[in-house]
Amino acid sequence: METTYPVEDKVGSMLQKGGEHFHPGLSVDCVIFGFHDNQLKVLLLKMKHADKWALPGGFVYKEEDVEHAAVRVLESRTGLSDIFLRQYHTFGAPARSDRKLNRELLESVGMEPHEGHWFLQRFITVGYYALVDFSSAVPRPDEISEACAWWDLQEIPLLTMDHNHILQKALETLRKQLNDQPIGYNLLPEKFTMPELQRLYETILGKRLDRRNFQRKMLGYGILNRLEERKQGVAHKAPFLYSFNQERYGAALQDGLQQGW
């Protein structure tokens, strides 16, 4: 975990008035991926009223597009707009809702949760994953959290409810879609080196790739611009910097790049 920000408490009013404004029994959860220090990171929230971490999520307004709700979550947790976002699965098991936890949360903000309170019913959640540039994101907690931080994928703790499962499924989807989606473009900064791009692929796939074949294959796609500059201050031969050729990238993704690493 890296950076955290405090935020004011508005949880009471949201939980109280939620029933009027939100689509009942529906939420969105976002698995926000970033890449830093050659590691794949996920943005998590530390809940105020339970000693557990959780995925960023939110509720859907009554006349709001579900995807728009995910965009709201994303923007408010990272400060970024125009984020790469994909819906990947909807989690609809009745047992996934933890009424006990939610009841405690209500009580902890001084509410007396009557039976049938909107927050105590069973929730279906729509899962989205997002790819963001780690260095431009500014993690920010929501109303019911005390911290918001990047976690290394290797060190994810036990999360609340079924959030470990939701995260796991997001990762599987990411791996499958690695060649169909502009993943590098969204997770890396404007300029990057070939080794950096390779680390990204290796981290997502969880296996090592041959340096030389990787380079050839990537360049073969014709979606990268080699820049004039080279990386500075490295204790060895300085690698070239590249940027994505967005036009060609988009065209190539029409068909999907190629398959099979």
Place this chain on the structure above:
Amino acid sequence: METTYPVEDKVGSMLQKGGEHFHPGLSVDCVIFGFHDNQLKVLLLKMKHADKWALPGGFVYKEEDVEHAAVRVLESRTGLSDIFLRQYHTFGAPARSDRKLNRELLESVGMEPHEGHWFLQRFITVGYYALVDFSSAVPRPDEISEACAWWDLQEIPLLTMDHNHILQKALETLRKQLNDQPIGYNLLPEKFTMPELQRLYETILGKRLDRRNFQRKMLGYGILNRLEERKQGVAHKAPFLYSFNQERYGAALQDGLQQGW
């Protein structure tokens, strides 16, 4: 369209009591694929109170797993159990709900739809696609339909609401997952010939494949058992019959077969 069955009208009670029993604002829709006469088919319902066809769908009980609701729909429309079923997308645009249509439906069964009636609110729907053996399925309409029939994929009419879109997305998903899912096993009968399997692939992919390369590739997977018998009564050399080796099939699908036709 092929076979149709009538069914008794219980729509009134369902629409009346629905609010008590169902998870609010949530439905499932199923794109049920079958394969017959070298054509990919989809099971559609003719609505009673509108001159349009629709995808089979239903509502989710308050403590029911969403997937279970899809299974219910599937079983009651086809008479089959143990159906191959995959969730593929959740449709959450506010504009997708057609309040006007639903109001008319309520009025047509003699109900006076008050504002805020559960059936008039906005619905999110979870899309599933299913693969069934055409010859064993027995299409049966639901309470709000007067007919249930297989439609050729090439001849799909204008459907209600956003159902054309939902169907289109299912087809795209099916194409993408052709090599990751046991598609042949579910859409074909127990015994089948290589040309039949090839027609199935060609129909799903929407393009022709080379007969000889297809055969070699398929056999190369090692997931087919060549039977002793051959197809009878054909006006040319009789092709072998095959069955799926479920054990090997399952193992091969762990990694995904191969990619790219």
Place this chain on the structure above:
DNA sequence: AAGTCTGTGTGTCGCTGTAACACAATGTAA
């Protein structure tokens, strides 16, 4: 009964993409 027709089973050949590895180039540190 022989020939024709249609569709199936198997083989071959060239191309492409991939994996595995060799070697030269470059910049920092000793």
Place this chain on the structure above:
DNA sequence: TTACATTGTGTTACAGCGACACACAGACTT
């Protein structure tokens, strides 16, 4: 200046695939 680590590029062997040739089997024609 030398050693070292890492990058850029080349080579080679192999597997998979697309395109095609040819032989085979059953039914139909004449």
